[in-house]
Amino acid sequence: xxxxxxxxxxxxxxxxxxxxxxxxxxxxxxxxxxxxxxxxxxxxxxxxxxxxxxxxxxxxxxxxxxxxxxxxxxxxxxxxxxxxxxxxxxxxxxxxxxxxxxxxxxxxxxxxxx
Amino acid sequence: xxxxxxxxxxxxxxxxxxxxxxxxxxxxxxxxxxxxxxxxxxxxxxxxxxxxxxxxxxxxxxxxxxxxxxxxxxxxxxxxxxxxxxxxxxxxxxxxxxxxxxxxxxxxxxxxxxxx
Numbered sequence: 548x549x550x551x552x553x554x555x556x557x558x559x560x561x562x563x564x565x566x567x568x569x570x571x572x573x574x575x576x577x578x579x580x581x582x583x584x585x586x587x588x589x590x591x592x593x594x595x596x597x598x599x600x601x602x603x604x605x606x607x608x609x610x611x612x613x614x615x616x617x618x619x620x621x622x623x624x625x626x627x628x629x630x631x632x633x634x635x636x637x638x639x640x641x642x643x644x645x646x647x648x649x650x651x652x653x654x655x656x657x658x659x660x661x
Numbered sequence: 662x663x664x665x666x667x668x669x670x671x672x673x674x675x676x677x678x679x680x681x682x683x684x685x686x687x688x689x690x691x692x693x694x695x696x697x698x699x700x701x702x703x704x705x706x707x708x709x710x711x712x713x714x715x716x717x718x719x720x721x722x723x724x725x726x727x728x729x730x731x732x733x734x735x736x737x738x739x740x741x742x743x744x745x746x747x748x749x750x751x752x753x754x755x756x757x758x759x760x761x762x763x764x765x766x767x768x769x770x771x772x773x774x775x776x777x
């Protein structure tokens with residue numbers, strides 16, 4: 548069974564601060580996705596990382612996939628209240644799964660105060 | 662435009678009264694998933710369809726069933742809802758394709774189910 552440990556579970560910060568969310572596993576993933584979910588809505592895909600060591604940027608968000616494809620991080624620079632939400636990492640199994648079943652982290656609830 | 666559409670957005674049912682949630686997609690994806698999500702937790706996979714093949718998760722209660730009459734539509738049936746089944750139900754789709762692309766799931770906005 549693949550597990551994905553996401554931390555921290557809760558993050559409450561002031562507008563303008565930086566933050567990092569981590570996802571770690573002992574398993575190798577073929578790809579890893581980051582989602583953001585607002586209350587009462589479904590998860591929205593932010594980014595997919597596929598290659599070990601890959602770094603992707605989405606405005607103030609920087610995503611990194613570990614060299615061994617076992618871990619990933621999300622860094623937000625100068626957080627804004629609009630960044631508030633539940634952030635989910637989800638890894639797709641490496642080898643054997645032809646349909647991309649995802650293993651989710653526990654989620655990080657981010658609150659950015661004005 | 663929404664690509665994975667769930668109806669209704671909010672559903673209220675009575676304890677033990679069967680309920681059906683629906684999901685449709687315009688992406689022509691061959692895989693459709695149903696998840697249950699409780700407050701601020703990660704989604705929990707209930708089952709998925711790979712084309713017409715149904716794949717149940719080992720710990721999904723028998724109370725939950727699903728139907729996929731065609732590529733575009735998938736239904737979640739809860740035969741006898743209990744208070745513990747109150748949750749957000751999420752539908753997602755993906756395409757089984759080249760490595761990397763096949764693992765991307767797109768979610769609908771969800772149906773919030775309340776059980777009275």
